[in-house]
Amino acid sequence: MTGKLFVIGTGPGNPDQMTPEARTAVSEATEFYGYGPYLDRLELRVDQRRLASDNREELDRASTALRAAASGATVCVVSGGDPGVFAMAAAVCEAIDNGPEEWRAVDLTVLPGITAMLAVAARVGAPLGHDFCTISLSDNLKPWNIIENRLLCAARAGFVIALYNPISKARPWQLGTAFDLLRSELPFATPVIFGRAAGRPDERITVQQLGEADAAIADMATCVIIGSSETKIIARDTLSDLVYTPRFISGGNR
Amino acid sequence: MTGKLFVIGTGPGNPDQMTPEARTAVSEATEFYGYGPYLDRLELRVDQRRLASDNREELDRASTALRAAASGATVCVVSGGDPGVFAMAAAVCEAIDNGPEEWRAVDLTVLPGITAMLAVAARVGAPLGHDFCTISLSDNLKPWNIIENRLLCAARAGFVIALYNPISKARPWQLGTAFDLLRSELPFATPVIFGRAAGRPDERITVQQLGEADAAIADMATCVIIGSSETKIIARDTLSDLVYTPRFISGGNR
Numbered sequence: 001m002t003g004k005l006f007v008i009g010t011g012p013g014n015p016d017q018m019t020p021e022a023r024t025a026v027s028e029a030t031e032f033y034g035y036g037p038y039l040d041r042l043e044l045r046v047d048q049r050r051l052a053s054d055n056r057e058e059l060d061r062a063s064t065a066l067r068a069a070a071s072g073a074t075v076c077v078v079s080g081g082d083p084g085v086f087a088m089a090a091a092v093c094e095a096i097d098n099g100p101e102e103w104r105a106v107d108l109t110v111l112p113g114i115t116a117m118l119a120v121a122a123r124v125g126a127p128l129g130h131d132f133c134t135i136s137l138s139d140n141l142k143p144w145n146i147i148e149n150r151l152l153c154a155a156r157a158g159f160v161i162a163l164y165n166p167i168s169k170a171r172p173w174q175l176g177t178a179f180d181l182l183r184s185e186l187p188f189a190t191p192v193i194f195g196r197a198a199g200r201p202d203e204r205i206t207v208q209q210l211g212e213a214d215a216a217i218a219d220m221a222t223c224v225i226i227g228s229s230e231t232k233i234i235a236r237d238t239l240s241d242l243v244y245t246p247r248f249i250s251g252g253n254r
Numbered sequence: 255m256t257g258k259l260f261v262i263g264t265g266p267g268n269p270d271q272m273t274p275e276a277r278t279a280v281s282e283a284t285e286f287y288g289y290g291p292y293l294d295r296l297e298l299r300v301d302q303r304r305l306a307s308d309n310r311e312e313l314d315r316a317s318t319a320l321r322a323a324a325s326g327a328t329v330c331v332v333s334g335g336d337p338g339v340f341a342m343a344a345a346v347c348e349a350i351d352n353g354p355e356e357w358r359a360v361d362l363t364v365l366p367g368i369t370a371m372l373a374v375a376a377r378v379g380a381p382l383g384h385d386f387c388t389i390s391l392s393d394n395l396k397p398w399n400i401i402e403n404r405l406l407c408a409a410r411a412g413f414v415i416a417l418y419n420p421i422s423k424a425r426p427w428q429l430g431t432a433f434d435l436l437r438s439e440l441p442f443a444t445p446v447i448f449g450r451a452a453g454r455p456d457e458r459i460t461v462q463q464l465g466e467a468d469a470a471i472a473d474m475a476t477c478v479i480i481g482s483s484e485t486k487i488i489a490r491d492t493l494s495d496l497v498y499t500p501r502f503i504s505g506g507n508r
Binding site: 086091104105110133135143150236249 | 350361367381385389396488492
């Protein structure tokens with residue numbers, strides 16, 4: 001007998017940024033698997049089981065959830081942000097790919113969520129208004145030389161760059177090194193947005209110039225957006241500056 | 255007297271994918287500006303004004319909305335998907351940048367939404383599970399040689415590629431040319447996902463191999479996701495195939 005497996009995203013943490021379809025899945029499921037702070041964003045009922053695990057245990061968590069769903073439970077795997085962006089949907093697929101045949105028959109539904117870069121971008125204007133790329137700076141996931149190559153390709157292509165997992169205790173130097181590398185390709189005044197906890201009470205949004213951007217501002221909960229050479233700042237007297245990347249690059253057919 | 259300007263995204267069209275905070279903005283505003291089909295997604299009250307304009311008139315629409323907000327109205331500018339991804343937030347910022355001083359004092363709130371690539375990705379698994387980029391294929395926005403360079407850089411960097419505005423009556427050949435270009439860089443079997451109207455009743459999701467991908471499948475409402483050389487397909491007997499990009503690339507510190 002096969003149950004059901006939802007993989008949902010809570011959005012960046014503001015409950016009003018979680019979609020109604022994700023909320024419906026939460027009310028339907030009876031077992032919840034995820035990183036503790038993400039599970040804390042849900043208001044579970046007493047008849048719903050909360051199975052928190054650590055940040056680094058994604059594949060184990062996915063396998064346990066699949067096992068429960070395969071034996072008939074209605075299960076919800078919970079990510080922060082969007083489950084498809086550096087989050088649990090890929091871990092669940094990986095577990096299915098390498099797991100027993102019966103996991104392929106599990107009724108799997110992935111429900112999208114607001115990922116951090118969209119929430120951060122909205123708070124400052126429209127820095128992702130033209131082509132952009134999204135890179136995880138975690139060198140647990142891939143060798144550092146691949147990350148360097150991707151950063152250089154991205155800058156040379158003219159992409160705005162959104163960085164996830166910019167820094168942690170185990171990865172203290174990577175963001176500073178990334179800034180150094182990008183300084184060789186992009187203008188001094190390129191806007192860098194540090195967006196921490198967007199939409200939450202402890203939100204902190206800082207905009208600096210790439211030439212003097214300070215990696216120490218970032219922490220694990222920060223999404224960093226680095227502009228392209230097209231990205232502009234609009235100074236406002238009474239309100240905070242806006243940052244946007246224009247929709248047009250001259251030479252188009254407009 | 256300054257009113258208020260919300261810039262919201264409806265998500266891809268399924269009402270259950272629109273965030274509660276966007277809904278609250280809709281109930282608060284009295285004037286709505288947007289492309290007609292996006293405004294049709296809202297259930298406006300009789301006391302709310304609906305000001306639809308055409309797809310190509312973003313800057314005019316933004317200016318009209320800013321003028322209304324600057325003179326005291328509570329205004330809502332409506333995008334499909336996320337307002338910050340190839341949508342109205344950048345047009346509003348551009349209008350402010352080039353408009354009269356008083357527009358800088360308008361109380362502007364951008365509210366994020368589920369952008370098409372996240373909704374499409376969720377329907378097939380986790381193709382955006384690792385680093386990716388997002389490119390508009392519209393050569394109204396930029397010269398075609400810049401688009402070609404970005405596609406090549408993206409493939410060489412190993413990014414999964416999400417394409418917006420892949421095709422239109424005025425742009426019939428661009429997607430096919432993009433596929434040709436990427437065939438020179440990526441394996442024949444690289445998965446290509448055509449995601450049309452994700453989450454809506456007329457949804458159509460098709461997965462092909464890059465080597466034989468048929469651009470004619472796409473229309474204006476399609477988001478195309480092209481895998482990297484790491485992207486994998488999981489065949490399932492009774493259910494549709496899953497597509498995912500693994501979280502790890504060998505050589506990381508795992």
